[in-house]
Every structure is written in structure tokens, then in C-alpha cells.
Amino acid sequence: MNDFQAIADRVEIEALRGEFTDAVMMRDRPRLASLFTPDGALRMPDIPAEQVGREEIRAGGERLQKLWDFFVQTTHPGTILLDGDTATGRAYIQELVRTLDGYQGLNYAVYHDRYQRTAEGWKFAERAYEVRYLDTSPLAGTAPHAAQDSGTDRADAMATPAPARSFTDPASSEQLERVAAALRAHGFAAEILDDAAAARARVKELIPEGAGVFTGASETLRLSGIDEDINAGGRYDAIRPRVLAIDRATGADEIRKLVASPDFVVNSVAAVTETGSLVLASGSGSQFPANSGGAAHAVWIVGAQKVVPDLSTALRRVEEHALPLENARALAVYGVPSAVNRLLIVNAEPRPGRCTVLLLREAIGY
Numbered sequence: 387m388n389d390f391q392a393i394a395d396r397v398e399i400e401a402l403r404g405e406f407t408d409a410v411m412m413r414d415r416p417r418l419a420s421l422f423t424p425d426g427a428l429r430m431p432d433i434p435a436e437q438v439g440r441e442e443i444r445a446g447g448e449r450l451q452k453l454w455d456f457f458v459q460t461t462h463p464g465t466i467l468l469d470g471d472t473a474t475g476r477a478y479i480q481e482l483v484r485t486l487d488g489y490q491g492l493n494y495a496v497y498h499d500r501y502q503r504t505a506e507g508w509k510f511a512e513r514a515y516e517v518r519y520l521d522t523s524p525l526a527g528t529a530p531h532a533a534q535d536s537g538t539d540r541a542d543a544m545a546t547p548a549p550a551r552s553f554t555d556p557a558s559s560e561q562l563e564r565v566a567a568a569l570r571a572h573g574f575a576a577e578i579l580d581d582a583a584a585a586r587a588r589v590k591e592l593i594p595e596g597a598g599v600f601t602g603a604s605e606t607l608r609l610s611g612i613d614e615d616i617n618a619g620g621r622y623d624a625i626r627p628r629v630l631a632i633d634r635a636t637g638a639d640e641i642r643k644l645v646a647s648p649d650f651v652v653n654s655v656a657a658v659t660e661t662g663s664l665v666l667a668s669g670s671g672s673q674f675p676a677n678s679g680g681a682a683h684a685v686w687i688v689g690a691q692k693v694v695p696d697l698s699t700a701l702r703r704v705e706e707h708a709l710p711l712e713n714a715r716a717l718a719v720y721g722v723p724s725a726v727n728r729l730l731i732v733n734a735e736p737r738p739g740r741c742t743v744l745l746l747r748e749a750i751g752y
Contacts (some may be wrong), residue, residue: 395473396466397710398508399501405476406510407461413451422510423502427680429489430515432495455564455660464496471503472511479515484525484661491522502691523688526698527731553707555689556749561660565693566745568662573735575742577730582610585744590615592685593624593650594621600625600645602653605715606687606751616652623649645672651681656708657692657700664688664732664743665700667708669716671728684741691749697731704729 400423409418419440422428427438428446437446451457464476477497484490495518500511502652557565562578569576579585589612593599599622605611617624625648653673657665664686666677677684694700709726716724737743 392468392560394521395468395503395508398475399466399475400463402501402508402510403461403463403475403497403499406513407459410457410459415444415451417446418447422513426502426510427512428510428515429512432515432517446736453485456482457484457488458482461497464733466501466632473501473508475499475501482525488523489522490508491520492525492660493517493521494519524697536594553694553703554691556747557693559747560691561693562745562747564660565658565662566743568656568660569743572662572733573645573738573741574662575739575744576745578745581746581748582606582612582687582750585746586610586612586615588744589652589685589687590621593628593652593683595621596623597698598625598649600648600651600676600681602651602677604654604751605656605711606634606689607652610687612652612687631752642672646675647675647680647682650683650685651676652687653677654687654689655692656752657694657703658688658743658745659697659700660693660695661697662733663697663700664699665704666730666732667704668728669725673708674728674730678732685744686741687744689746689748689750692751695743701729711752 391655406418409415409421422440422443425439426445427436429436429693433450435446458481460480462480464478464712466473466475470628476498479493479495479497481493482491483493487488492711496516498514498516501508507610509744538577566576566578577588579588593616595624601607601613601616601624604613616622617626625644632641634641651673653666655664656667659665666674668674685720692703694703704726709724713724716722732741
């Protein structure tokens with residue numbers, strides 16, 4: 387092999403590795419599969435996953451891609467050893483990933499490669515993926531989901547980033563589906579309903595007649611009519627009317643016990659993340675024991691405007707949106723301001739089936 391041929395081979399193999407990363411980042415799985423020989427293999431024992439042949443590589447990649455919230459891969463040049471019509475090499479990888487079930491992290495890895503010269507040019511005969519470093523600490527950043535579409539939409543989004551959603555704008559159907567999938571992966575039952583009327587009917591199906599039910603102080607429950615159904619309808623053993631009838635100075639212990647462990651707690655949340663976490667805020671924290679685990683069952687009704695990408699945005703929503711509205715309500719009703727003195731972040735449910743989240747397609751409540 388002459389020097390010019392060796393240089394050309396190295397340039398083409400390097401371009402092949404760059405094409406692989408570009409196909410991954412652009413989520414172009416057919417193109418990625420075409421970079422392999424017909425019997426080529428992509429082996430990732432740390433995931434674990436292994437695909438042999440172009441069709442398996444395409445289909446396996448699409449299955450994996452559906453789990454991503456976002457994924458970024460950067461390839462750094464490694465070594466290439468030529469041997470006629472075959473070659474071996476290594477490429478060094480840095481990746482950032484967050485999946486819809488909440489897994490996230492940073493890793494450094496190595497691709498151990500075998501290459502084959504074909505009539506179509508150099509192709510991968512095998513890529514074997516080895517993780518060398520893994521950090522699963524929560525990532526500080528997020529991804530603008532509007533830029534995940536393909537073609538012109540992606541180019542437009544890259545040229546002119548879409549404005550951030552307002553805390554009053556309802557989430558899209560795609561965002562609600564991501565939230566529901568992430569919640570289910572964390573042990574919650576999650577349902578997507580059209581509106582508050584559907585939630586009102588569903589609550590009646592979920593809670594048996596005569597059950598002890600404690601409702602949180604929630605505009606969502608009030609506006610939907612669910613609060614009235616539970617506390618004034620006579621169908622349930624409603625905890626809140628009993629609490630309001632007790633003298634707070636002499637019956638504090640009785641109140642505390644009543645609200646801490648009902649059969650059901652029905653409430654809303656201040657925010658729900660696309661990675662499957664729910665955030666509740668309170669001035670006194672009196673609602674938190676039942677919501678966090680004291681109640682045998684929990685039902686949370688969540689308006690579409692409460693969907694946010696991550697926990698940092700959820701906390702901003704509490705401070706910048708929910709608190710000012712609740713403060714105005716508290717001043718009007720009680721004559722005193724509100725405050726976020728307690729925060730409850732529910733990341734998963736260790737008792738599957740205990741918690742049901744009803745995600746609404748409409749905006750309701752704060």
C-alpha cells in the first residue's frame with residue numbers, strides 16, 4: 387500500500403466515525419445502520435444491548451432512542467491501524483444523557499472498532515462500546531424539546547430558539563405522554579384525561595363510597611368541583627369538614643392524627659417534571675404527611691400548565707408563579723400572607739398502585 391492510499395484510507399475511516407456520531411445526534415437510524423457492513427455488529431455490554439446486521443442496528447437504535455429525553459455524543463479521534471482491506475481502531479466518546487424514566491448522567495467511553503473496505507467504501511464490521519467512567523449525578527442543564535423535530539423544523543429551531551413556555555401555557559400532547567411514561571416508570575399510576583370534568587368522574591371511580599378522604603387546599607379541586615363532591619356530597623367520610631369543626635387550640639393533636647393517615651388523600655401539585663417528579667409546596671406542611679406516605683392511597687389532579695422539564699424549573703414555578711397567586715388568595719381569605727415554608731418532592735412511589743396521577747390536557751388551578 388502506498389502512502390497516498392494509506393492517507394486516503396485514514397481520512398475515509400475518520401469520516402466514517404464522524405458520520406456515525408452525526409447520525410446518532412440527528413436521530414437518523416437508517417443512515418447509522420448503513421454505516422455497517424450487512425453483517426456488521428454493534429455491541430454495548432454496559433447497557434446491555436447487541437445488534438447484528440443493519441436491520442437489528444436500525445431497530446435497536448430506534449427502541450433506545452425512544453427512551454431519551456436528550457442525548458449528546460462527542461467523538462474524539464483515536465487510533466487507526468491499517469491492514470490491507472481491513473483495519474482496527476479506537477475512538478473516544480463523551481456522552482450526556484437523560485432518559486424519560488429519570489436516569490441521567492455523564493460518561494466517557496471507548497469504541498473498539500473493526501473496519502472493512504467494501505464497494506461502498508469503508509464500513510464498520512464491528513463497534514464494541516466500553517464505558518470507562520460514569521457519573522450519574524443530576525445534570526444541571528436541560529434540552530429545548532422543540533428542537534427535537536426533524537428536517538426544516540430542526541433547522542429553524544437551531545437558527546431561532548423557541549421561546550420558553552409560560553407557566554400558564556398547557557403542555558403539548560407529546561409532553562404529557564413523556565410525563566406519563568416517566569411517572570409509570572417510577573411506580574405511579576398515570577392517566578391522561580381531557581379535562582376537569584373527566585377527572586371529577588374518574589375520582590368517583592377511584593375512591594370507594596364510605597372511604598375516609600382528606601382533600602388538600604387546592605384551587606384545582608375547588609374549580610373542578612372535586613372538593614365539593616368529597617366534602618359536601620355525603621358519599622365519603624370527609625376529613626376536612628371534621629377538622630374545621632375542631633377547636634384548633636384544644637384539638638391540635640386530634641387534627642394532626644386525622645389528616646396524617648386517611649384512606650385517601652386527594653390533592654394537586656405545584657409542578658410535575660417531564661422526568662417523573664412531583665413538587666408540592668405548603669406554608670404549614672400539614673398536608674404533607676398524607677401525601678408523602680401516610681395515606682393508604684393518593685390521587686393527584688394536575689393541570690397541563692404545571693408540566694415543566696426538570697426540578698430546577700419546578701422550583702422556579704413554585705416561587706415565581708404559584709406563590710404570588712396563593713399569597714393573594716391567603717391575604718383575601720385569611721388576612722395573612724402565604725409562604726413556601728415546606729417543599730415536598732416525590733421522585734418515586736415504592737408501593738406501586740398507591741398513587742394515581744391524573745394529568746389533564748387543560749390548564750386548571752395555579
